[in-house]
Amino acid sequence: MGQEKEQILNELRNIVGSEWATADPEIVYAYSREANLYPKDLSSVMRPPFYVVLPGTNEEVQKVVAIAKTYKCPITIQTTGLNVSGVCVPHRGGILVDMKRMDKILEIDEENMTATVQPYVSIARLSCELQKRGMFIPVPGNPSTASIMSNILIGLGLKVTNKVGRQEKGLVGFKMVLPDGSLFKVGSGSDAFIRKDFWPHGPGPDLHLFPIHSLGSNGIVTEMTIKCWLRGENYKELWVAYEDIDRASEAFLELATKEICKGINLYGGNKYTSYFTDTREAMERMVRANPEFQLIISMEGTKRQLAYEESVVRKVAKKTGGIILVDKFPPYETFVESHAGMSGSFYSDYSMKYWGSRGANWVIAGFSSPDRLADMYKTYTEAVMDNPDFADPNFGNGEYWRSTIMYPFEGGHYYFAEFGIDSHPGDPKWQEIIKKIGAVLPMYGARRGHVVLPFDRAPREGVADTIGPYRDLAKRMRDRLDPAGIMQPGGLFQ
Amino acid sequence: MPEEYCYPLLRKKLGDYYEMTWRCAKCGYCRNVLPSDTEHERFGRQCPPGERFRYESYYASGRSEVARRVMEGKQGLTDRLRHILYTCTTCGACEEWCGATQWRQPLKLEMAMRNHFFSQGGQLPGPLEKMRKGINKNFNRLNRNNRDRLGWLPEQEKQKKKQTDVVFFVGCRSSFNRTEIAWSAYELIAKKLGINISFLQDERCCGRPLLDMGDEKGALALMQHNIRQIKESGAKKVVFTCAECFSTFSDLETYGLKKEFEGVHISQYLASLLKEGKFSLQGLKKRVVFHDPCYLGRHQGEYEAPRTILAAVPGIELVELPRNRKNAWCCGAGGGVQEAFNEYSQWIATERFEEIKHVKAELLITSCPGCKENLWAQARANGVEIMDLAELVNTYIEGA
Numbered sequence: 001m002g003q004e005k006e007q008i009l010n011e012l013r014n015i016v017g018s019e020w021a022t023a024d025p026e027i028v029y030a031y032s033r034e035a036n037l038y039p040k041d042l043s044s045v046m047r048p049p050f051y052v053v054l055p056g057t058n059e060e061v062q063k064v065v066a067i068a069k070t071y072k073c074p075i076t077i078q079t080t081g082l083n084v085s086g087v088c089v090p091h092r093g094g095i096l097v098d099m100k101r102m103d104k105i106l107e108i109d110e111e112n113m114t115a116t117v118q119p120y121v122s123i124a125r126l127s128c129e130l131q132k133r134g135m136f137i138p139v140p141g142n143p144s145t146a147s148i149m150s151n152i153l154i155g156l157g158l159k160v161t162n163k164v165g166r167q168e169k170g171l172v173g174f175k176m177v178l179p180d181g182s183l184f185k186v187g188s189g190s191d192a193f194i195r196k197d198f199w200p201h202g203p204g205p206d207l208h209l210f211p212i213h214s215l216g217s218n219g220i221v222t223e224m225t226i227k228c229w230l231r232g233e234n235y236k237e238l239w240v241a242y243e244d245i246d247r248a249s250e251a252f253l254e255l256a257t258k259e260i261c262k263g264i265n266l267y268g269g270n271k272y273t274s275y276f277t278d279t280r281e282a283m284e285r286m287v288r289a290n291p292e293f294q295l296i297i298s299m300e301g302t303k304r305q306l307a308y309e310e311s312v313v314r315k316v317a318k319k320t321g322g323i324i325l326v327d328k329f330p331p332y333e334t335f336v337e338s339h340a341g342m343s344g345s346f347y348s349d350y351s352m353k354y355w356g357s358r359g360a361n362w363v364i365a366g367f368s369s370p371d372r373l374a375d376m377y378k379t380y381t382e383a384v385m386d387n388p389d390f391a392d393p394n395f396g397n398g399e400y401w402r403s404t405i406m407y408p409f410e411g412g413h414y415y416f417a418e419f420g421i422d423s424h425p426g427d428p429k430w431q432e433i434i435k436k437i438g439a440v441l442p443m444y445g446a447r448r449g450h451v452v453l454p455f456d457r458a459p460r461e462g463v464a465d466t467i468g469p470y471r472d473l474a475k476r477m478r479d480r481l482d483p484a485g486i487m488q489p490g491g492l493f494q
Numbered sequence: 495m496p497e498e499y500c501y502p503l504l505r506k507k508l509g510d511y512y513e514m515t516w517r518c519a520k521c522g523y524c525r526n527v528l529p530s531d532t533e534h535e536r537f538g539r540q541c542p543p544g545e546r547f548r549y550e551s552y553y554a555s556g557r558s559e560v561a562r563r564v565m566e567g568k569q570g571l572t573d574r575l576r577h578i579l580y581t582c583t584t585c586g587a588c589e590e591w592c593g594a595t596q597w598r599q600p601l602k603l604e605m606a607m608r609n610h611f612f613s614q615g616g617q618l619p620g621p622l623e624k625m626r627k628g629i630n631k632n633f634n635r636l637n638r639n640n641r642d643r644l645g646w647l648p649e650q651e652k653q654k655k656k657q658t659d660v661v662f663f664v665g666c667r668s669s670f671n672r673t674e675i676a677w678s679a680y681e682l683i684a685k686k687l688g689i690n691i692s693f694l695q696d697e698r699c700c701g702r703p704l705l706d707m708g709d710e711k712g713a714l715a716l717m718q719h720n721i722r723q724i725k726e727s728g729a730k731k732v733v734f735t736c737a738e739c740f741s742t743f744s745d746l747e748t749y750g751l752k753k754e755f756e757g758v759h760i761s762q763y764l765a766s767l768l769k770e771g772k773f774s775l776q777g778l779k780k781r782v783v784f785h786d787p788c789y790l791g792r793h794q795g796e797y798e799a800p801r802t803i804l805a806a807v808p809g810i811e812l813v814e815l816p817r818n819r820k821n822a823w824c825c826g827a828g829g830g831v832q833e834a835f836n837e838y839s840q841w842i843a844t845e846r847f848e849e850i851k852h853v854k855a856e857l858l859i860t861s862c863p864g865c866k867e868n869l870w871a872q873a874r875a876n877g878v879e880i881m882d883l884a885e886l887v888n889t890y891i892e893g894a
Contacts, residue, residue: 020548022549024572024574025563025569026551026560026563026569026572026574026575026578027549027550027551027574029551029559029560029563029569030549030550030551030555030556030557030559030560031550031556032559033518033520033559034520052549052550054548054549080522081520081522081550081555082520082521082522098548098549098550100548101548105535121535122522122526122529122538123529124526124527124529124532124538125532125535125538126535127529127532128532128533128534128535128538129534129535143521143522143523143529144529145521145522145523145525145526145529146522
């Protein structure tokens with residue numbers, strides 16, 4: 001180990017204690033890969049950090065950042081390490097700040113309906129405490145072993161977004177260590193007259209979304225206050241079956257724009273069946289036995305509200321030729337927890353099954369205007385059918401499966417559509433298929449979302465024209481904060 | 495799915511796991527209580543070495559990366575590697591949930607790594623090396639004179655040796671350290687229930703400690719010896735009080751050995767006798783919890799037999815720990831950790847006792863001498879009574 005390297009390690013150990021900082025190869029190597037890096041041919045991009053440090057307090061994080069700044073040493077942040085975008089893997093060695101020791105639920109404020117957590121608090125751990133108090137936090141389709149904080153920072157849509165809005169709307173306040181080592185606080189708690197986080201805005205210009213989607217490049221969030229939601233007194237779920245995308249999307253759009261129901265999702269292909277089947281063979285049988293599309297509606301609230309919403313759903317189903325399924329079929333019950341509680345539930349458990357096997361490996365996850373949904377689905381299906389690997393155009397050949405989920409956002413103002421080819425992510429052929437099919441979808445209105453894939457090095461067509469000025473401003477802000485570019489290098493701006 | 499992306503259930507050599515090391519989805523299921531089973535946020539995590547040492551390499555997901563590095567020849571047999579390998583308690587929590595969700599076998603990989611480490615001349619942690627030498631010399635993990643195995647048995651009982659259908663495999667810990675368990679089991683079965691049982695002429699360590707060290711060859715020799723002894727005894731059934739011994743004998747076929755007898759854990763044996771109406775239990779007014787031994791529960795899938803017996807005790811208030819059954823937190827005795835890293839082993843026991851205090855239990859029941867031994871100090875410090883299931887039944891059996 002070089003002299004300077006040794007010196008940095010010693011300084012890190014002085015801050016956190018010798019037990020919690022190391023440069024041992026057996027330790028650092030374990031941080032060089034995440035779920036995105038399945039294929040062996042990507043091993044060339046696996047770069048372990050030089051050091052791993054586990055701070056236990058905000059002050060320790062500040063001091064670690066200050067050392068990184070002094071030595072111009074890159075910093076990468078990791079919480080639960082559950083990521084598919086290469087965000088928590090070092091791109092240029094440096095210091096990996098592992099947040100595992102900051103793992104406490106600091107407060108659950110039932111009066112203001114907020115929870116304040118440290119980075120290593122998982123969705124499951126927070127959810128199980130909230131559910132005891134009749135509350136929930138909305139999370140996307142992630143395993144609930146993931147960090148709730150990281151999940152919100154890079155979060156997207158979820159099953160109940162039509163009702164509660166996008167996930168970052170749940171962010172009430174946070175503490176963040178900036179690249180200069182200072183501690184930055186946002187939320188009403190930062191207002192000297194309020195001193196309590198229950199409202200996202202502090203004094204002056206609103207910065208409460210400052211860390212969202214910055215992938216750690218603006219600093220390290222060390223505490224976050226999250227808005228929690230009340231669970232309704234009553235819950236009901238209805239499944240409406242369709243064989244035709246035009247009719248299904250017609251019903252889907254009508255219900256979404258009425259702004260009723262807690263969750264309205266359109267599932268296609270194998271997506272919903274894979275949730276409750278353990279084996280590929282079982283899934284295949286279920287896919288063939290089930291309707292092509294399922295409109296899954298979840299309702300929550302007072303009895304009167306439920307009765308009204310159900311009558312509307314039934315009316316729309318009748319008008320569009322949908323068949324209301326018997327909602328007592330046992331596997332469907334798993335969705336009740338999924339849509340009611342959103343996390344700490346079956347939902348994440350079965351979602352993990354498909355992620356690890358023939359998983360949620362999306363061709364494209366994009367936002368779209370309502371009138372493009374059906375067209376987009378047809379294009380996607382045609383692209384799948386053109387592929388020789390799909391021996392059976394409707395169902396694939398058992399190795400590759402097409403699947404879809406669509407969620408309405410903001411009262412149906414726009415939609416999040418996930419089109420997937422499910423297979424094992426380590427299968428090179430699968431990667432070829434998704435590239436091919438992914439290429440045709442944007443022509444039909446899909447806009448790739450703000451999921452940043454640092455390992456996807458290909459220049460994106462049109463990026464400079466459409467979002468250039470926006471990114472430019474963000475980059476100037478970041479350069480001002482972090483002139484040496486030490487925070488999360490390789491993540492966002494390369 | 496192409497063959498390249500499938501992996502068979504049982505692998506023997508470290509290199510056979512190479513493909514699997516690329517498959518880790520970093521989902522975190524290996525380190526957490528199954529999310530839908532999480533009852534309390536304080537008790538939502540499950541991997542003892544990971545939770546104590548916190549670096550990624552101490553969790554199954556990180557070990558997978560380290561293992562690949564070893565397989566690629568980039569990693570020597572260093573002190574840190576030894577620490578990473580031998581701080582695993584082999585509790586099997588990672589195997590349980592990773593197996594269920596990802597179809598991977600992180601514990602089998604861990605054992606293959608230990609095998610590799612040992613066979614390549616890696617230096618075992620001092621106390622384990624000492625124990626290994628003791629086993630090779632005296633055939634028991636406590637390095638006592640093996641002829642004293644039945645030292646807990648009164649002389650007149652020893653004279654009664656005869657060929658029986660049921661053999662009591664006492665195990666090292668019950669024979670030498672936790673003799674109250676051995677005596678309770680014997681007294682209960684032989685005297686109070688009147689079942690003819692005998693002992694092996696020359697019982698030796700079951701081999702589990704050597705397997706934990708990575709010395710598979712040494713373990714196989716012990717297993718073969720004990721199998722021969724059982725065969726010579728003519729017994730059809732072998733009863734174990736130790737969950738580790740029970741698990742080792744249950745898995746003999748995994749090691750290519752033939753099993754010509756039925757191995758049952760004492761909890762299973764007693765549960766079947768209870769079902770047949772062979773005994774009943776006196777009332778006990780206490781708040782009781784059951785700690786699932788890893789080698790009885792996750793390794794062998796037996797969760798209900800001990801609970802069936804406890805539920806048959808009139809007046810008992812049986813409560814569950816937040817982490818129970820498949821999600822149980824290890825006591826800290828497994829995998830050689832108790833011997834090699836005593837302080838850390840006690841930290842694991844302390845963590846378990848946080849749960850026991852949380853449910854306000856008065857009596858802790860377990861069904862493995864290793865668990866009782868490791869939880870004993872904490873039980874005393876917290877004023878909680880601790881008993882093996884055999885002791886409980888022997889004490890509270892009706893008409894005793």
